Amino acid sequence: MRSRAASWLAWSLWAISLVLIAFGGLLDFLTPPLQMRGNSPPGSAILFGALLLAFPTVGALVASRRPENPIGWIFCCGGLVNVVQDFALRYADYTLYAQHGVLPGGRYMAWISSWVGSPSLMLLAVLLFLLFPNGRLPSRRWRAVVWMAVGGSAIVALAVALRPGALDTHSIANPLGIGGSIGGVLRVLGSVGGALIVVSLLASVTSLIVRLRGARGDERQQLKWFVYAAALMVCGIAGSLVFSTGRASSIAFFMILLGFMSLPICTGIAILRYRLYEIDIIINRTLVYGALTGILALMYLGGVTATQTLFRVLTGQEQQPQLAIVVSTLVIAALFNPLRRSIQSFVDRRFYRNKYDARKTLEAFSTRLRDETDLGRLGDEMVGVVRETIQPAHVGLWLRPDKPSKKDDVPG
Numbered sequence: 001m002r003s004r005a006a007s008w009l010a011w012s013l014w015a016i017s018l019v020l021i022a023f024g025g026l027l028d029f030l031t032p033p034l035q036m037r038g039n040s041p042p043g044s045a046i047l048f049g050a051l052l053l054a055f056p057t058v059g060a061l062v063a064s065r066r067p068e069n070p071i072g073w074i075f076c077c078g079g080l081v082n083v084v085q086d087f088a089l090r091y092a093d094y095t096l097y098a099q100h101g102v103l104p105g106g107r108y109m110a111w112i113s114s115w116v117g118s119p120s121l122m123l124l125a126v127l128l129f130l131l132f133p134n135g136r137l138p139s140r141r142w143r144a145v146v147w148m149a150v151g152g153s154a155i156v157a158l159a160v161a162l163r164p165g166a167l168d169t170h171s172i173a174n175p176l177g178i179g180g181s182i183g184g185v186l187r188v189l190g191s192v193g194g195a196l197i198v199v200s201l202l203a204s205v206t207s208l209i210v211r212l213r214g215a216r217g218d219e220r221q222q223l224k225w226f227v228y229a230a231a232l233m234v235c236g237i238a239g240s241l242v243f244s245t246g247r248a249s250s251i252a253f254f255m256i257l258l259g260f261m262s263l264p265i266c267t268g269i270a271i272l273r274y275r276l277y278e279i280d281i282i283i284n285r286t287l288v289y290g291a292l293t294g295i296l297a298l299m300y301l302g303g304v305t306a307t308q309t310l311f312r313v314l315t316g317q318e319q320q321p322q323l324a325i326v327v328s329t330l331v332i333a334a335l336f337n338p339l340r341r342s343i344q345s346f347v348d349r350r351f352y353r354n355k356y357d358a359r360k361t362l363e364a365f366s367t368r369l370r371d372e373t374d375l376g377r378l379g380d381e382m383v384g385v386v387r388e389t390i391q392p393a394h395v396g397l398w399l400r401p402d403k404p405s406k407k408d409d410v411p412g
Contacts (some may be wrong), residue, residue, distance in 0.1 A: 006067035013076045014060040017083045021049050024083075024090040031090070031098040047254065051261045052086055055079030058268035069135040071128065071271055075264055078124040085117035092170055110170040115160040119153040122197045129204035133222040133270055138207050145203045152196030159190030222270035224279045228286075229266035233259040287347050292340050296332050303328040 028045060059075025066072060088109040095106030126149035130137055137143065160168075163186065164177030178186065212223045236259020240252035269275065304325060 003064075003067060007064035010060040010063035010072065010076055013080055014056045017053060017056040017080050020083045020087040021052055024087040025049055027090040027094040031094045047257050051257050052079070052083050054261050054264045055082065058264035062268055062271050066271060069271060070131055071133070071135055071267065074124060074127050074131070075267070078120060081116060081120040085113055088113035088116070089169055096170060096172065107172060107175050110167055110172060111161070111175055114167040114169045114174075115157050119157040119160075119197075122201065123149050123153040126197075126200050126204045128267070129201075129208045132208070132226050132267065133219060138211055142207055145200050145207070148196050149200035149204070152193040152200060155189050155193030156197065159186045159193060162186055163190075218273065218276060221276045221279055222273070224283070225266045225270035225276075228279060228283055229262045232262040235259060284347060288340065288344050291343050292336075295339065295343075296336070299335070300328055300332050303331065
């Protein structure tokens with residue numbers, strides 16, 4: 001495909017996605033809150049719309065600049081399918097619950113929203129793990145995994161779409177449900193398709209690990225971006241499980257959305273190779289400040305709880321004075337910098353040992369440089385520092401000889 005045609009097609013898919021997101025948001029605004037959906041946190045609609053648009057946006061950028069790489073087209077098509085599923089859900093909610101029958105096809109839009117999303121997401125994940133970053137399979141034998149994922153996703157989608165009974169997304173009967181012996185066969189096929197998807201997903205993750213172990217240079221940095229995004233997704237899902245009740249449910253909702261939003265962004269950065277080698281700094285800061293935040297939060301909660309218990313035992317009162325909270329906050333503020341330096345040193349020693357040793361060597365050499373006056377000894381130490389930190393195949397040092405001054409050239 002020519003570059004201009006690829007760019008036109010990719011941005012056309014992006015424009016369709018944008019229009020559907022806008023109309024879906026309008027329908028959601030006009031629909032009163034539904035008990036079956038639950039109460040969403042404030043601003044969640046905007047963040048969810050940004051998540052939906054992130055996939056086709058990154059896909060359009062990659063496909064228009066790297067049309068030969070299928071990753072961009074996977075994001076474009078997968079993002080469009082997710083947008084269609086969300087639009088169908090909003091359309092059905094508005095037609096079936098807010099303004100009954102005001103728009104045609106509400107039951108069929110509810111039917112589309114019940115089966116089109118999950119199989120496509122699983123297929124998207126398998127293809128990304130297999131094809132990232134260069135758009136090619138690690139070897140020809142991995143084609144079986146691709147066909148397994150495609151076949152499993154199609155079977156699951158068909159089984160869910162024709163399953164009789166109430167829809168998963170709406171409390172109405174499936175307008176295209178098939179029962180009887182054919183329905184039983186479809187249920188069995190759906191189980192088989194789900195198993196195929198799980199096996200293909202595990203195999204694709206294995207291929208990514210194998211590719212990461214053998215990668216070097218730019219490809220290794222690209223894979224680091226992708227693994228970093230996957231780690232953020234896992235942290236978002238774990239956070240949603242931990243903070244699933246009470247006021248913390250809003251935190252969980254935003255954590256999982258931000259985690260999923262990181263996948264297309266990090267993938268686009270990796271494929272377009274924009275500031276590729278900064279991933280090590282980002283990972284380092286994430287480890288440091290993530291651990292720092294967790295430790296300080298535990299210390300704060302533990303301090304407040306211990307102070308409240310001690311105050312209750314001594315005074316018999318349930319209400320804790322504000323002074324205890326103020327003191328706990330001041331203690332956390334005082335411990336911030338020392339604890340951050342300790343965690344930074346631990347992360348550097350544990351995960352970035354080579355760079356940590358190189359930095360220490362350079363710091364020692366800079367201290368030696370201020371005191372050394374012997375040029376020959378200084379040259380030997382410089383060669384040793386270069387050999388220890390950079391580890392080149394060969395190293396040498398040439399010193400330019402001093403030019404004779406004009407006074408020395410004048411004959412006596």
